[in-house]
Amino acid sequence: MARAVAGPEIExxxxxxxxxxxxxxxxxxxxxxxxxxxxxxLMEPLTAALGDALEKIVVCSTCGNIDTRDPCTVxxxxxxxxxxxxxxxxxxxxxxxxxAGVAGGRYHVLGGTLSPLDGVGPDDLNIEKLVRRAHESxxxxxxxxxxxxxxGQTTAHYITDLLRDANVKTTRLAHGVPVGGELDYLDxxxxxxxxRSRTPF
Amino acid sequence: MARAVAGPEIExxxxxxxxxxxxxxxxxxxxxxxxxxxxxxLMEPLTAALGDALEKIVVCSTCGNIDTRDPCTVxxxxxxxxxxxxxxxxxxxxxxxxxAGVAGGRYHVLGGTLSPLDGVGPDDLNIEKLVRRAHESxxxxxxxxxxxxxxGQTTAHYITDLLRDANVKTTRLAHGVPVGGELDYLDxxxxxxxxRSRTPF
Numbered sequence: 001m002a003r004a005v006a007g008p009e010i011e012x013x014x015x016x017x018x019x020x021x022x023x024x025x026x027x028x029x030x031x032x033x034x035x036x037x038x039x040x041x042l043m044e045p046l047t048a049a050l051g052d053a054l055e056k057i058v059v060c061s062t063c064g065n066i067d068t069r070d071p072c073t074v075x076x077x078x079x080x081x082x083x084x085x086x087x088x089x090x091x092x093x094x095x096x097x098x099x100a101g102v103a104g105g106r107y108h109v110l111g112g113t114l115s116p117l118d119g120v121g122p123d124d125l126n127i128e129k130l131v132r133r134a135h136e137s138x139x140x141x142x143x144x145x146x147x148x149x150x151x152g153q154t155t156a157h158y159i160t161d162l163l164r165d166a167n168v169k170t171t172r173l174a175h176g177v178p179v180g181g182e183l184d185y186l187d188x189x190x191x192x193x194x195x196r197s198r199t200p201f
Numbered sequence: 202m203a204r205a206v207a208g209p210e211i212e213x214x215x216x217x218x219x220x221x222x223x224x225x226x227x228x229x230x231x232x233x234x235x236x237x238x239x240x241x242x243l244m245e246p247l248t249a250a251l252g253d254a255l256e257k258i259v260v261c262s263t264c265g266n267i268d269t270r271d272p273c274t275v276x277x278x279x280x281x282x283x284x285x286x287x288x289x290x291x292x293x294x295x296x297x298x299x300x301a302g303v304a305g306g307r308y309h310v311l312g313g314t315l316s317p318l319d320g321v322g323p324d325d326l327n328i329e330k331l332v333r334r335a336h337e338s339x340x341x342x343x344x345x346x347x348x349x350x351x352x353g354q355t356t357a358h359y360i361t362d363l364l365r366d367a368n369v370k371t372t373r374l375a376h377g378v379p380v381g382g383e384l385d386y387l388d389x390x391x392x393x394x395x396x397r398s399r400t401p402f
Contacts, residue, residue, distance in 0.1 A: 010269060012250050
């Protein structure tokens with residue numbers, strides 16, 4: 001049984017930090033010490049940044065992205081290709097695509113995937129609004145950038161059906177060998193998909 | 202080049218989080234999203250805890266521990282064995298020993314080790330005060346719980362010399378095979394120390 005080393009305020013800070021993904025009890029302790037040591041150039045700015053974010057963060061009413069303005073930075077960007085609507089499961093996926101800088105379109109965050117076992121049905125997701133957006137005249141293509149999991153692909157099929165009478169092309173991300181991947185380490189599903197979708201060299 | 206996904210407030214929060222030990226740019230992004238999702242039960246309490254800690258954290262004027270009171274929780278604890286003074290390099294080491302719950306004495310944080318190459322001399326460390334505390338009548342033993350590195354052991358030797366005319370026993374942590382350690386993976390120095398300090402079975 002570990003005794004309390006420091007006062008309850010510090011123990012509480014450590015306990016809260018340990019609930020961040022990627023930090024366990026030990027690294028939360030290290031993070032707390034690091035913060036205390038870097039008081040002026042890290043702890044004070046971080047406290048202020050958290051307060052600032054707390055005050056300003058909103059969910060974009062158009063796409064579901066998290067930002068400090070509504071519509072969000074992506075939706076408000078006039079340089080975006082308005083004909084391309086990219087549906088993602090969650091905000092982390094949106095950020096991952098933006099980080100890669102590969103998609104120049106607008107997004108739509110579904111908020112999860114259909115999962116009958118977990119009791120997640122169509123009404124629990126932001127699907128109805130996606131269908132409404134797909135009917136807007138400027139949208140020409142809906143890219144279903146969902147995870148290559150059973151739930152992700154089931155959701156993609158379900159949405160494709162709903163979009164049948166919208167005047168849009170519905171696409172999904174390609175399956176195949178990840179760049180830098182070695183065949184020896186890949187599962188059969190990926191290898192089979194990569195072979196089926198082979199491209200001329 | 203990654204574009205800014207969210208507003209500058211969120212980007213700034215991510216950037217500050219990524220400077221915590223254990224979090225890189227990617228996990229800081231995940232941590233920020235996690236905070237935003239758990240607004241009421243994590244982000245708000247964490248912001249408050251940081252502000253609280255910022256306001257109250259002090260360095261213990263007796264031992265150098267970081268706490269919200271001075272003297273710190275450990276120094277103020279009447280159940281501690283006042284005859285045992287444990288010198289450690291830094292606060293993280295003090296917390297590690299407390300976490301293990303193995304030492305019932307009081308501590309003294311040196312603030313580093315002697316390191317001529319890095320220009321760290323005796324005056325840069327909290328050594329003079331350790332010698333003064335070692336001369337207090339209730340102190341019977343000074344345990345030099347320094348890292349088993351060259352700098353740590355040099356510092357231990359230096360302090361042992363200074364404590365020669367104090368009426369205390371000076372000890373250091375045992376070297377040997379870590380519990381659960383396999384001989385095959387240990388370095389020669391550790392094996393040789395473990396053999397020299399072998400104990401009857």
